[in-house]
Amino acid sequence: MSAEDIPKDYSESPINLEYFYTAGSATTRFLNQVKEGNIVGQGCPKCKAVYVPPRGSCPRCGVATDIEVPLTDKGCIESFTVVHIPIPGNPIVPPYVCAMIRLDGANISFLHLIQDVDIENIRIGMRIQAVWKPKEEWTHSLENIKWFAPIDEPDVDVATLRFHES
Amino acid sequence: MKRVAIVGYAQHPILKNAGALNEVELIMPVVHQLFNDLGISQKDIDFTCSGSCDYLQGAAFAFVEGLSAIQTNPPIKESHVEMDAAWAMYESMLKIQMGDAETALIYGFGKSSPGDLDAIISLQMDPYYISPLWPDRVSLAALQARVLLDQNVITSEQMLASVIEARANSKNNKNALITDLIDESDYLKNAMVSSPLNQLDCPPISDGSSAMIIASEEKAYEFTDHPIWIEGIDHRIESSNLGSRNLATSKTLQASMDQLNLKNIKFDVAELHTQFSHELPFLKSLLNLQDVPTNLSGGPLVGNVMMCAGLDAIGKTYESLKNNQFTHGLAHATSGPCLQHNMLVHLEAQK
Amino acid sequence: MIQAGVIGVGQTKYDAKRRDVSMAGLVREAIDNAMLAANLEWDAIDAVILGKAPDMFEGVIMPELYLADAIGAVGKPVLRVHTAGSVGGSTAVIAASHVCSGQFKTVLTVTFEKQSESNATWALSPRYPYSPHINAGAGGYFAPFIREYIRRYDAPEHIGWKVAAKDRQNALKNPLAHLHIPGIDEKMVSDTPMLWEPLRYLESCPSSDGACAMVITAQDQVGSRNVAWIKGMAVRSEGTLSAGRDEVNPQAGIDCAKDIYNQAGIHNPFNEIDCAEIYVPFSWYEPMWLENLGFCDLGEGWKLTDKDVTAIDGELPFNMSGGVLSSNPIGASGMIRFGEAALQVMGLAKDHQVEDAKVAMGHAYGGAAQFFAMWIVSSSLD
Numbered sequence A: 001m002s003a004e005d006i007p008k009d010y011s012e013s014p015i016n017l018e019y020f021y022t023a024g025s026a027t028t029r030f031l032n033q034v035k036e037g038n039i040v041g042q043g044c045p046k047c048k049a050v051y052v053p054p055r056g057s058c059p060r061c062g063v064a065t066d067i068e069v070p071l072t073d074k075g076c077i078e079s080f081t082v083v084h085i086p087i088p089g090n091p092i093v094p095p096y097v098c099a100m101i102r103l104d105g106a107n108i109s110f111l112h113l114i115q116d117v118d119i120e121n122i123r124i125g126m127r128i129q130a131v132w133k134p135k136e137e138w139t140h141s142l143e144n145i146k147w148f149a150p151i152d153e154p155d156v157d158v159a160t161l162r163f164h165e166s
Numbered sequence B: 001m002k003r004v005a006i007v008g009y010a011q012h013p014i015l016k017n018a019g020a021l022n023e024v025e026l027i028m029p030v031v032h033q034l035f036n037d038l039g040i041s042q043k044d045i046d047f048t049c050s051g052s053c054d055y056l057q058g059a060a061f062a063f064v065e066g067l068s069a070i071q072t073n074p075p076i077k078e079s080h081v082e083m084d085a086a087w088a089m090y091e092s093m094l095k096i097q098m099g100d101a102e103t104a105l106i107y108g109f110g111k112s113s114p115g116d117l118d119a120i121i122s123l124q125m126d127p128y129y130i131s132p133l134w135p136d137r138v139s140l141a142a143l144q145a146r147v148l149l150d151q152n153v154i155t156s157e158q159m160l161a162s163v164i165e166a167r168a169n170s171k172n173n174k175n176a177l178i179t180d181l182i183d184e185s186d187y188l189k190n191a192m193v194s195s196p197l198n199q200l201d202c203p204p205i206s207d208g209s210s211a212m213i214i215a216s217e218e219k220a221y222e223f224t225d226h227p228i229w230i231e232g233i234d235h236r237i238e239s240s241n242l243g244s245r246n247l248a249t250s251k252t253l254q255a256s257m258d259q260l261n262l263k264n265i266k267f268d269v270a271e272l273h274t275q276f277s278h279e280l281p282f283l284k285s286l287l288n289l290q291d292v293p294t295n296l297s298g299g300p301l302v303g304n305v306m307m308c309a310g311l312d313a314i315g316k317t318y319e320s321l322k323n324n325q326f327t328h329g330l331a332h333a334t335s336g337p338c339l340q341h342n343m344l345v346h347l348e349a350q351k
Numbered sequence C: 001m002i003q004a005g006v007i008g009v010g011q012t013k014y015d016a017k018r019r020d021v022s023m024a025g026l027v028r029e030a031i032d033n034a035m036l037a038a039n040l041e042w043d044a045i046d047a048v049i050l051g052k053a054p055d056m057f058e059g060v061i062m063p064e065l066y067l068a069d070a071i072g073a074v075g076k077p078v079l080r081v082h083t084a085g086s087v088g089g090s091t092a093v094i095a096a097s098h099v100c101s102g103q104f105k106t107v108l109t110v111t112f113e114k115q116s117e118s119n120a121t122w123a124l125s126p127r128y129p130y131s132p133h134i135n136a137g138a139g140g141y142f143a144p145f146i147r148e149y150i151r152r153y154d155a156p157e158h159i160g161w162k163v164a165a166k167d168r169q170n171a172l173k174n175p176l177a178h179l180h181i182p183g184i185d186e187k188m189v190s191d192t193p194m195l196w197e198p199l200r201y202l203e204s205c206p207s208s209d210g211a212c213a214m215v216i217t218a219q220d221q222v223g224s225r226n227v228a229w230i231k232g233m234a235v236r237s238e239g240t241l242s243a244g245r246d247e248v249n250p251q252a253g254i255d256c257a258k259d260i261y262n263q264a265g266i267h268n269p270f271n272e273i274d275c276a277e278i279y280v281p282f283s284w285y286e287p288m289w290l291e292n293l294g295f296c297d298l299g300e301g302w303k304l305t306d307k308d309v310t311a312i313d314g315e316l317p318f319n320m321s322g323g324v325l326s327s328n329p330i331g332a333s334g335m336i337r338f339g340e341a342a343l344q345v346m347g348l349a350k351d352h353q354v355e356d357a358k359v360a361m362g363h364a365y366g367g368a369a370q371f372f373a374m375w376i377v378s379s380s381l382d
């Protein structure tokens, strides 16, 4: 029996829906700065925790993060994974390193790529800095940062990164 | 059975396009308004429950994003229904009745503006037989409107009156999206969307959020001198197969009326989750509300935030009882095509 | 408070693609099994509580509407719960709350996922504007937390292989499990390709179709039925991006466990709980949850796993059914934990029964390890 003779026991019913995404006002403030090559976190008026990228709130306190906190593009690797399978719809070729990036002065981390280093040398606590795309390619996205790359500074003890209310 | 009361309700202004506001920014203001009104904080809340629908925004976990609006340190007792927030209130009430909570915060949010609501709601239907045909929400409602008209359950004059009254009543609702008045000639000028429903018979695409706080009898009086009691509540679903339903009536609403023993209650006010103009006269007749002021807020025809509009009907009934010298109010929430799933809430202000 | 108990658990056969049934057929398979186990007629069911993870997994919005007939809910109240991966557990808690509130005598609850109808990794990682598109599904998200656990407590890599092999060996005793891998052992796990370091292919959960249902009733309705009494149940949540949150050992999990132990009068969970079905979608979550749930001190979890304490014949068996690592219809996975815990104390777990199990725990988590639901069931009411 050839493949065509086997009765098909399913049918395809594709669903295509289009959405107009909006970033939200806190994220818009952040992305307007990212477009200029600046990283500006948002601070909680109560506990002073700094969020980057911001969602507009501090879930510790349940209030809006309305304090702008300029940060540098340096930080450390809080943790990471080496991904060996492709991301659906993304041309990036495995294996690649996806890391929780903790910028200096920030109290949460975000996921981004690590490159310009042999994968086996990547460590938790390693110091890193953003590698930006050429300025003319900058847009309203953290993709302005191509990836983060190690810098020649001593490792950080990530246990010291845990936020405590002062 | 433990008694449960509504002690506060807040509604975000209903927007045509909340564009610049994310989930957090929609939810936080209404929650803070409630907390400020009652002089409390999240720490006074024992259980939190929300209602929302991922597909409206096209995000797999919109409710997770929304939770960031709430203080969750220390961690909270929390849950979420992928339903109108009226059902989040229902779940919260059970938590109070079982003794797991004395107070509960309920919130709902919905942004219909980012997507194509007609296409999205098509995905509520049977995925093998019906959804692939992409029936839009207005056409589904129109099927029921046609049945009601043909069987003389309602008249087209009543549909027109629903639209005109909704807009006139919008003056009572500072959060209404649509406030301009119209007359019969304006109505007739509008193009049919799906016969017999024209543009004005349908609710506007709306973005917004709402929040409510309910409490046990012991706690309610700590928050307010005028709690409004959930005297009765019942909800039931009908078949998904439209062909097997009698669209000219609602067996489940009749069952809920019997269950709540509503026939002997003289209601002062009612707010019904009637999204299309034909649904108002239909439900008024079915629920014996012909002489009861209904949808004084304007109802869904002047602002219809998906996943909130049912909670809003309860909230607006609460406000009516609280702000007027009313005793009995009836609220209705619905879900699904052609009023498939209905909740009735009998609210009472103690005299 | 009104006492409630589980009088019927029903499950489907779990598989990658259950193309022999529709979504309605899948949930009904579990429901029929639960109703038969409970020995009840439909009239006895007062309400139906449905749970599942994101609607995008199947492309059906608010499926309680479409499924109203299949789940026997027509004319009755129905509630649809969605709390991410913890939903199977939180749905059970909410179903029991219906009974404990005094509003309902007997309820039916069902959870399902039919992942083959869509693409789960796609549904979890859609391409949003503004943010780098680097999220490679749930494994890519949880792997960094696992790496941090391993770093903190200097755990050896074979622990992950060991959990993966143990749960799959248990699955061989459970005919409903999705994965049946003959001869599975640590070596076989360690030979599989790396997906998200440190997680290898066989250290990760499968993607399954399946449903799980339970009938829960009030004490005065039980009659002579075999019952798993619910001695404690709780949910806890914490915000995803919250400064100071410890993703490796979330406070919400710690608090939720303490809550159910208090309700059940348990002082020493390691000694007083006979077995547990714990949500372990990636191998390392077994030692991580051993610690988070208070079965041992921080850093001791991997040592318990290493000493075979969690084996089916160990002191504290974990995931006798094969766990999430062997069957993962996401929306149902939590309820399977809760239902399997009930089956153990009812003595109905057949080939994967823990001898003389009297007190069992069911556990589920979801989101970014931020949503928790748990319960304790017991063979006796005292």
Ligand SMILES: [Zn+2]
Binding pocket: A044, A045, A046, A047, A048, A049, A058, A059, A060, A061, A062
């Ligand atoms: Zn704060």
